[in-house]
Amino acid sequence: MVTHHVGPGFQHGVRLTCGPHKETKTTKKRSTRIISKRPKLLGRILPQVPSAIAESLPPSSLRPATAGASRGAAMASPPRPPPASSLAPIKVPMELHAQNREKLTHALRQHLAASSRPTHGFVLLQGGEERTRYCSDHVELFRQESYFAYLFGVKEPGFYGAIDVSSGKSTLFAPRLPADYAVWLGEIKPSSYFKEHYMVDMVFYVDEIAEVLDRQYGGPGKPLLFLLYGLNTDSNNFSKPAVLEVPLSRPSLQLFFYCFVGLWGPGMEKFDTDLDTLHPILTECRVIKSELEIALIQYANDISSEAHVEVMRKAKVGMKEYQLESIFLHHVYMYGGCRHCSYTCICATGENSAVLHYGHAAAPNDRTLKDGDMSLLDMGAEYHFYASDITCSFPVNGKFTVDQLLIYNAVLKAHNNVLSEMRPGVSWIDMHKLAERTILESLKAGGVILGDIDDMMAERFGAVFLPHGLGHLLGIDTHDPGGYMKGMEREKEPGLKALRTVRTLQEGMVITVEPGCYFIDALLVPVLENPNTSKYFNLNEISRLKGFGGVRIESDVLVTSQGCKNLTNCPRETWEIEAVMAGARWPLDDSASAASS
Numbered sequence: 372m373v374t375h376h377v378g379p380g381f382q383h384g385v386r387l388t389c390g391p392h393k394e395t396k397t398t399k400k401r402s403t404r405i406i407s408k409r410p411k412l413l414g415r416i417l418p419q420v421p422s423a424i425a426e427s428l429p430p431s432s433l434r435p436a437t438a439g440a441s442r443g444a445a446m447a448s449p450p451r452p453p454p455a456s457s458l459a460p461i462k463v464p465m466e467l468h469a470q471n472r473e474k475l476t477h478a479l480r481q482h483l484a485a486s487s488r489p490t491h492g493f494v495l496l497q498g499g500e501e502r503t504r505y506c507s508d509h510v511e512l513f514r515q516e517s518y519f520a521y522l523f524g525v526k527e528p529g530f531y532g533a534i535d536v537s538s539g540k541s542t543l544f545a546p547r548l549p550a551d552y553a554v555w556l557g558e559i560k561p562s563s564y565f566k567e568h569y570m571v572d573m574v575f576y577v578d579e580i581a582e583v584l585d586r587q588y589g590g591p592g593k594p595l596l597f598l599l600y601g602l603n604t605d606s607n608n609f610s611k612p613a614v615l616e617v618p619l620s621r622p623s624l625q626l627f628f629y630c631f632v633g634l635w636g637p638g639m640e641k642f643d644t645d646l647d648t649l650h651p652i653l654t655e656c657r658v659i660k661s662e663l664e665i666a667l668i669q670y671a672n673d674i675s676s677e678a679h680v681e682v683m684r685k686a687k688v689g690m691k692e693y694q695l696e697s698i699f700l701h702h703v704y705m706y707g708g709c710r711h712c713s714y715t716c717i718c719a720t721g722e723n724s725a726v727l728h729y730g731h732a733a734a735p736n737d738r739t740l741k742d743g744d745m746s747l748l749d750m751g752a753e754y755h756f757y758a759s760d761i762t763c764s765f766p767v768n769g770k771f772t773v774d775q776l777l778i779y780n781a782v783l784k785a786h787n788n789v790l791s792e793m794r795p796g797v798s799w800i801d802m803h804k805l806a807e808r809t810i811l812e813s814l815k816a817g818g819v820i821l822g823d824i825d826d827m828m829a830e831r832f833g834a835v836f837l838p839h840g841l842g843h844l845l846g847i848d849t850h851d852p853g854g855y856m857k858g859m860e861r862e863k864e865p866g867l868k869a870l871r872t873v874r875t876l877q878e879g880m881v882i883t884v885e886p887g888c889y890f891i892d893a894l895l896v897p898v899l900e901n902p903n904t905s906k907y908f909n910l911n912e913i914s915r916l917k918g919f920g921g922v923r924i925e926s927d928v929l930v931t932s933q934g935c936k937n938l939t940n941c942p943r944e945t946w947e948i949e950a951v952m953a954g955a956r957w958p959l960d961d962s963a964s965a966a967s968s
């Protein structure tokens with residue numbers, strides 16, 4: 372996925388309204404809500420599939436071509452369809468989160484020692500809370516807050532977690548659930564379950580936090596709590612420091628406590644708090660991935676790559692964009708166990724593929740695929756919090772036109788050039804410029820633009836075609852935090868200002884490489900009207916390509932000690948795409964490769 376809050380959005384600066392005031396709901400309320408809504412859900416009827424959709428997807432005609440290979444044997448018994456997936460959900464190692472905690476305490480101790488501060492205190496994080504749909508009792512499917520997920524791997528809502536900075540010991544605080552929970556929502560798990568399952572040292576209840584931390588500290592003076600508060604440079608939102616429940620029924624009283632008494636409920640006067648130290652250190656921990664994290668990102672990539680291939684195979688003229696989305700979602704969930712995607716699927720075809728973040732509620736992937744369209748499908752599954760973010764572009768009828776070959780290969784060459792240059796020490800800004808230059812050179816070779824490429828680069832002309840950043844860190848968030856650490860400035864120039872990171876690559880980073888080339892009216896028109904820039908266009912060509920849409924190719928790439936490793940495995944060469952769309956297996960076997968090349 373590409374950029375959201377870049378450029379103008381960023382200039383709004385910090386949005387203080389998104390600070391810690393946002394959530395006031397208590398665990399108790401949540402439980403009551405859930406319980407009271409259940410009977411309604413029990414009576415819900417499954418929606419009927421529109422018959423037009425069912426008809427457009429005759430399952431037999433969409434079977435891979437290999438199904439016909441055993442025709443002779445078909446007389447005796449029906450041929451076995453090939454397995455729909457070669458994958459199955461992998462085991463999630465909770466050591467991953469224990470390692471993450473260890474990494475944090477190590478980094479925190481180092482930081483504190485370096486600034487001559489005492490190395491004791493507690494990291495205290497508040498996990499995410501379940502939300503309902505507006506004022507209704509419909510509970511939205513919960514997904515853990517990402518920093519909490521990183522440190523504790525807890526999938527349930529309403530938890531807090533603490534880490535003793537000096538000993539490294541970790542404690543989870545579980546919500547105290549009412550007895551009715553067992554009626555509507557299942558077994559109330561004992562503390563011992565959470566202790567064992569999440570590999571923490573201790574488990575208590577949320578209402579015991581102040582008492583437990585005070586007791587565990589046992590030293591002189593007040594114990595220090597390191598709370599998470601800091602800016603997400605992609606969204607401009609702030610992470611929310613832990614707030615202890617105020618057992619007051621009236622929101623106005625809660626607000627009073629919040630504003631005048633301090634952030635805390637009863638018992639918090641026992642602690643000192645630090646809002647500055649934790650966020651940058653924890654964010655930096657997330658930037659470099661461990662082996663165990665990489666394995667999960669690889670799995671999310673494997674199942675998502677396979678699902679993209681499945682979509683590619685089943686895409687046909689006359690289908691709806693959302694049917695492509697549906698095939699992807701079904702595949703990653705059915706075979707990969709991925710209940711969440713990392714972001715909303717972008718299934719753009721035709722002119723929609725020039726809308727960078729198509730697929731949102733106001734543009735809900737509902738166009739009919741037409742002969743001659745390109746598609747741009749940006750979809751990625753999430754597995755145990757870890758993301759994939761993959762874009763494939765291909766002609767919906769399975770055969771590239773001359774124009775499509777030109778634009779697609781321009782982007783592919785940019786993608787491949789970047790991969791061949793990526794290694795520790797390389798500047799991401801340079802990689803962006805490399806992608807941009809590659810695309811401009813290809814467009815020039817194809818007669819779409821004219822003039823000197825260096826001049827175009829100096830004038831940032833490439834941003835007309837590639838307005839978003841080349842890629843972003845990927846991990847528990849699709850746009851993983853840490854793109855701009857303290858002291859790193861956002862560039863001001865077109866294209867570069869949209870970069871989600873300006874870092875130098877380091878071993879262990881996972882970053883997306885997603886060059887694109889788009890024909891976006893909102894960008895083309897002003898540039899065509901300006902004589903300083905219109906000189907670069909071959910006007911005949913550009914007027915023909917104006918409705919082309921766009922191409923993006925996106926892979927998730929691990930920076931290794933010597934270079935990089937592409938974690939994504941989708942058909943990328945045009946002949947690979949055409950072969951797969953014609954029914955060839957992926958990866959192509961030797962005969963298919965030979966026939967196509």
Ligand SMILES: [Mn+2]
Pocket residue numbers: 372373760843883885925
């Ligand atoms: Mn992306």
